[in-house]
Amino acid sequence: MKPLSEQILELSQRTKRAEDVMAAAQAKNRAKLESQRAEIDKSIEAGKANVDAARKQVESRWDETRHSIEQRVATLRADTEARRAERGAKKAERRAEDAEQEASDIVNFALYVLDEAEYAVIDAAVARADADELAHRG
Numbered sequence: 001m002k003p004l005s006e007q008i009l010e011l012s013q014r015t016k017r018a019e020d021v022m023a024a025a026q027a028k029n030r031a032k033l034e035s036q037r038a039e040i041d042k043s044i045e046a047g048k049a050n051v052d053a054a055r056k057q058v059e060s061r062w063d064e065t066r067h068s069i070e071q072r073v074a075t076l077r078a079d080t081e082a083r084r085a086e087r088g089a090k091k092a093e094r095r096a097e098d099a100e101q102e103a104s105d106i107v108n109f110a111l112y113v114l115d116e117a118e119y120a121v122i123d124a125a126v127a128r129a130d131a132d133e134l135a136h137r138g
Contacts, residue, residue: 008121011114014043018107069109076102 017036024032083095 007117011117072106076106 017040021036021040024036080099083091083099
């Protein structure tokens, strides 16, 4: 298991990557977006391997959450592929609005998960302080 400081650094780096994706989207740089999507797919696959190795140490609620997220992402990807086959300016506009809303929802969920991670880090630090204090007394 990675130290918390390394995990926080990784969260920070991934947040920066998300900012880069938004910048490319705003600049309508399709080639950069496709490249970043390929990088993220690789990162997701590597992350799945790490998550699977650590899964035995995590409570079942996190397993359920991860599974739910993976199902949602798979559904979003399948919907995206189906939408690409559709034609028409109105449909394209509606698809863009739907995709933007889905992205917003996922970002909001990610922020929630980051809050949960931050809470867990604080909880771990408090537990460590309590353990150190008891060890010091005894």
